[in-house]
Amino acid sequence: DVKVTQSSRYLVKRTGEKVFLECVQDMDHENMFWYRQDPGLGLRLIYFSYDVKMKEKGDIPEGYSVSREKKERFSLILESASTNQTSMYLCASSFRSGRRNEQFFGPGTRLTVL
Amino acid sequence: GQQLNQSPQSMFIQEGEDVSMNCTSSSIFNTWLWYKQEPGEGPVLLIALYKAGELTSNGRLTAQFGITRKDSFLNISASIPSDVGIYFCAGPAGGTSYGKLTFGQGTILTVHP
Numbered sequence: 001d002v003k004v005t006q007s008s009r010y011l012v013k014r015t016g017e018k019v020f021l022e023c024v025q026d027m028d029h030e031n032m033f034w035y036r037q038d039p040g041l042g043l044r045l046i047y048f049s050y051d052v053k054m055k056e057k058g059d060i061p062e063g064y065s066v067s068r069e070k071k072e073r074f075s076l077i078l079e080s081a082s083t084n085q086t087s088m089y090l091c092a093s094s095f096r097s098g099r100r101n102e103q104f105f106g107p108g109t110r111l112t113v114l
Numbered sequence: 115g116q117q118l119n120q121s122p123q124s125m126f127i128q129e130g131e132d133v134s135m136n137c138t139s140s141s142i143f144n145t146w147l148w149y150k151q152e153p154g155e156g157p158v159l160l161i162a163l164y165k166a167g168e169l170t171s172n173g174r175l176t177a178q179f180g181i182t183r184k185d186s187f188l189n190i191s192a193s194i195p196s197d198v199g200i201y202f203c204a205g206p207a208g209g210t211s212y213g214k215l216t217f218g219q220g221t222i223l224t225v226h227p
Contacts, residue, residue: 004156031213043157043202043217050213058214090156094213100164101145101206101213105156 003027004106006091012112019078021109023091030096032074033103034058034066037088049074050096081113120203120218128226133190135221137203146186147204147215148177157202161188193225 007022023032033048035058045058049068063085067075074093078085088110092103120137127133137146145164149157161172163179163186170177174191186205190197200220207214 033214042219045214048214092156096213100162101215102147102159102162103204103213103215104159105149108154108156110154 004091004093004104006089006106006109008109009107010110010112012114013078013081014114015082017078017081017113019081019111019113021076021078021089021091021111023074023076023093023106024072025074025091025093025104026072027093027104028071029093029104030071031094031103032068033092033094034064034074034076035090035092036060037090037108043090046076081111083113085111086113087111118203118205118216118218120221122221123219124222124224126224126226127193129194131193133193133197133223134187135189135201136185136187137218138185139205140184142183143186143205144183145206146177146179148175148186148188149202149204150199151202151220152199157200160201190223193223195225195227198223198225 004025013019031050034046035043044060046064047066049055055066065077088108090108091106094103117140148161151157161177166183168179176189178187202220203218204215207216
């Protein structure tokens with residue numbers, strides 16, 4: 001079974017702190033994704049990576065950065081957390097685009113910024 | 115960009131009832147995916163469809179890839195309380211997508227015992 005793990009299920013941080021969210025997958029997937037999920041707004045793509053050290057902006061990259069130094073690990077960084085970044089953060093992974101677009105998600109990190 | 119319209123937005127049903135939801139796209143898809151997200155968890159892939167007209171079942175769940183390739187349907191038969199959650203449809207984002215998906219807004223399902 002595909003396994004995607006996220007470093008924390010719940011996180012509470014203060015405004016201005018630097019926040020690291022880690023994601024690890026064990027299926028040798030080329031693609032990895034970071035989404036945020038807010039009520040009424042669905043799943044919104046923040047950043048994705050299709051290879052080591054490669055990254056592309058998603059729909060809402062402002063206030064975020066990412067790092068992919070190893071194939072299995074994709075980190076989301078909030079350089080200076082703000083209250084409007086309080087949200088559920090979901091990591092996903094998949095094989096590179098082809099016939100099978102299935103993404104597999106981690107359990108999510110619920111981040112609260114005070 | 116591509117848009118997915120998913121309906122209904124929410125459903126309140128009694129245990130034992132059947133459920134139907136659907137998703138329509140503004141463009142043709144070659145893949146339809148259906149996910150379920152339980153409260154406080156990440157989405158889990160339920161069914162993947164790759165061929166127009168395809169009908170695939172997973173237990174009490176059945177999904178169909180519409181003939182026009184612009185829609186898909188998910189049915190749940192004889193609902194039970196553990197069916198509660200948000201159901202999302204998804205399809206390829208199009209263009210040089212690198213495997214990106216576009217998601218519907220989700221159908222929130224509540225099942226009363």
